[in-house]
Amino acid sequence: MSLAEERIHRLHALAKRAAADREFDRSREYVRLARRIAERNRCGLPREFKRFTCPRCDVYLRPGVNARVRTQDGHVVVACDCGELKRYPYRD
Structure with a gap:
């Protein structure tokens, strides 16, 4: 795992904790x-990160x-408070 990917995972954990504290x-x-x-290092974001932001x-x-x-x-539909909708397919 590259340094950029490690930092992205760390920031994901920090964002999750901050949201749990309502910050x-x-x-x-x-x-x-x-x-x-991720943009600068041309590496993708983890699926969990994309789905929960x-x-x-x-x-x-x-x-x-x-x-x-x-x-x-x-489909799973996730609606943010700002009005944005995200849809993801799922299988039974």
Whole structure:
């Protein structure tokens, strides 16, 4: 694992902890920094990181706190407080 990937994983953990403490501005900064590191080093973000961050407002999503999770016709729909919707397919 490269240094950039290790740093992205660390920032993911920090963003998750900050969102759990309801410090959404701090979690937003961690997410933005992790995305910037991934872009500069041309490495992808982990699936869990992509699924639990809002692409519009960059906040780490906590279901029941600042995000709503629903299932619809074979899709999981995650709605952020800012209004952004993300859909992911699932199998039965």
